[in-house]
Amino acid sequence: NAGVTQTPKFQVLKTGQSMTLQCAQDMNHNSMYWYRQDPGMGLRLIYYSASEGTTDKGEVPNGYNVSRLNKREFSLRLESAAPSQTSVYFCASSEGQSGSQYFGPGTRLTVL
Amino acid sequence: AQSVSQHNHHVILSEAASLELGCNYSYGGTVNLFWYVQYPGQHLQLLLKYFSGDPLVKGIKGFEAEFIKSKFSFNLRKPSVQWSDTAEYFCAALNQAGTALIFGKGTTLSVSS
Numbered sequence: 160n161a162g163v164t165q166t167p168k169f170q171v172l173k174t175g176q177s178m179t180l181q182c183a184q185d186m187n188h189n190s191m192y193w194y195r196q197d198p199g200m201g202l203r204l205i206y207y208s209a210s211e212g213t214t215d216k217g218e219v220p221n222g223y224n225v226s227r228l229n230k231r232e233f234s235l236r237l238e239s240a241a242p243s244q245t246s247v248y249f250c251a252s253s254e255g256q257s258g259s260q261y262f263g264p265g266t267r268l269t270v271l
Numbered sequence: 272a273q274s275v276s277q278h279n280h281h282v283i284l285s286e287a288a289s290l291e292l293g294c295n296y297s298y299g300g301t302v303n304l305f306w307y308v309q310y311p312g313q314h315l316q317l318l319l320k321y322f323s324g325d326p327l328v329k330g331i332k333g334f335e336a337e338f339i340k341s342k343f344s345f346n347l348r349k350p351s352v353q354w355s356d357t358a359e360y361f362c363a364a365l366n367q368a369g370t371a372l373i374f375g376k377g378t379t380l381s382v383s384s
Contacts, residue, residue: 192371199280201361201376202315209370217371249314256370257303257322262315 161185163263165250171269172240180235180266182250190253191233192217192260193225195246202249208233209256240270273298275364277375284352284382292347292378294362303365304345305372306336310358318360321345332356354384 163184172178184191189210194202194217204217208227222244224236233252237244247267251260278293296302306318319330326338336347345362362375 194374199376202363202372202374204371204373207371215370251315257365259305259317259320260372261317262307264314 163250163252163261165248165263165266167266168264169267171271172237173271174241176240177236177238178240178268179237180248180250180268181232182234182263183232184250184252184261185231186252186254186261187230188252188254188261189230190256190258191227192251192253193223193233193235194249194251195219195244196249196265197246205235205248207256240268242270244268245270273364273366273373275362275373275375277360277362277378279378280376281379281381284380286354286382286384287351288382290347290349290352290356290380292360292362292380294345294347294375295343296345296362296364296373297343298367299343300367304336304338305363306330306334306345306347307361307363307374308358309361309377315361318347352380352382354382356380357382 166181192207193205203219206225208214211230250263253260274297276295304321307315321328321338329335359377361377363372
């Protein structure tokens with residue numbers, strides 16, 4: 160089992176460019192999450208998907224959109240990147256919403 | 272607003288010293304609590320969790336945590352740290368809606384050999 164995989168690992172964007180971060184899990188989990196990690200801020204939830212076909216905003220959703228493509232995949236899109244979106248992005252999944260979450264390796268994004 | 276607080280931003284210890292990292296959450300009722308560890312350059316891994324039952328929870332790599340409901344606390348402990356425990360440690364709690372985790376800001380542990 161690969162667990163939770165994320166692509167790309169690193170990305171540099173210019174302000175205003177768009178991109179999609181991909182996430183997939185092979186644990187047959189129902190719930191998936193996107194977080195951003197900034198120094199001294201811990202992890203903050205951007206969006207989550209409790210089950211296939213549903214998505215909800217987290218603590219810091221502005222500037223992002225998500226798609227739960229199927230049970231395995233949950234993508235995060237930046238339509239017009241801003242320097243404030245420079246961060247490390249982690250995807251996670253869990254069996255149910257109250258269960259333990261399993262994290263991917265992260266995507267380090269720099270917006271110039 | 273619901274929150275999770277970690278008291279120590281950076282802890283520096285020598286090998287074999289004992290460790291205790293503080294964590295408090297801000298709301299009552301039923302709560303699911305977690306400690307995650309992030310080794311340098313790696314993703315978060317689950318150390319241990321508490322859902323119910325025995326308030327003393329044992330996790331991987333010799334870590335344990337004690338849930339004290341009256342103090343809204345879930346402190347992480349290890350009797351004797353090793354150099355390989357150098358990492359960032361995050362406490363997290365399931366929010367009251369039961370939909371997602373709220374993370375503390377993390378504690379960086381540096382262990383010198």
